[in-house]
Structure formats: C-alpha cells, structure tokens
Amino acid sequence: MDTSPSLSLLAERVYGLLRQIPQGRVVTYKALAEAVGCRSPRVIGQILKRNPMAPLVPCHRVIRSDLTPGGYRGGVDGTALESKLALLLAEGVVFRRGVLADTGRLYPFMAPR
DNA sequence: TGTGGCGCGTAAT
C-alpha cells in the first residue's frame, strides 16, 4: 500500500490502530502499546507527540490507563490539554473531576497474544 | 494517596 514508510514501524502501527478508533471512543496508552507490541507505553505518547499528523491521527483519543486525560501536544497541562478535553467532550467523552466518567467509552482493544 | 524510579524507543548530538 504505502512504499514510503518514513515513520518508524512502531509509529505506523500506532497510527493504524488509532485510525480505526471511531469517534466518541478512547484508548489507553498501555492498551495501544500492547496492541502494537510495545513494551513501554511511554513510547506511544512519545510517538504521538512527535507525529501529531493532525486530525488524521486522533491522538487526543488516547488517554492514560488511570482514565486520566494525560497530556496533549507535548504538555501535561495548558491550553492544549483543554483542547483535548474539549474535543473529547464534543465526541461524547466526558471527564468527571479530571477522570473519565464513562469507562464504557473505552475502545475494546485486545492484546495479540 | 503521593512520590520515585524504571525501562523502551525516538530523536538529537
């Protein structure tokens, strides 16, 4: 399909999975990491930060495993964070007191053995 | 409940 993988193999996988995540749904860094075979959920956030790729890759739909909003645009706080919350809110994802109110909005990810 | 430390991967030097 694409013969120009300028991105890391891991990044490609992350974007692929993220792209399959529908609107109004959220995923945890850990789940994503496991899905892509990454041993460190931290790397996921790193890739999302290095490659925001704009709306094509909804990195704002990725939250912490603690159901906390986490960071956005390379920041754990600030306007960017608020934008993330606003975006999720527009999709139906509500954060209650800084925590995901509806865990049912989590995307059903499954680890590939 | 809060703090610290850890390990993985990328990107930069």
Added chain:
DNA sequence: ATTACGCGCCACA
C-alpha cells in the same frame, strides 16, 4: 555510536 528526553506505568512508603 552515544546521550538525553519523553503525553506513562508500576511499586513502594
């Protein structure tokens, strides 16, 4: 090739 950093997670106090 090596060093430093990062949007997190886990363990322990």
